[in-house]
């Protein structure tokens with residue numbers, strides 16, 4: 001294992017901690033996400049899209065994010081700040 005693998009493990013652990021902490025202390029949960037973001041920037045690794053880029057809220061389906069299918073896109077709306085992200089999908093025939 002190299003340093004990037006350890007960094008990825010640390011980030012995933014921080015995400016699980018943030019998800020567990022969201023109901024109790026949102027500021028601490030955002031701090032965990034911020035730390036994971038800093039680690040990923042230091043080690044240049046791609047994080048899973050489990051947080052809002054604008055307000056750093058961890059994505060929990062139904063609690064902090066809602067997902068809709070809009071005209072060929074998967075649209076995820078942050079319920080904290082209202083930021084929308086879109087990703088296209090293709091239906092195979």
Ligand SMILES: [Zn+2]
Nearest residue numbers: 052055078081
């Ligand atoms: Zn947000």
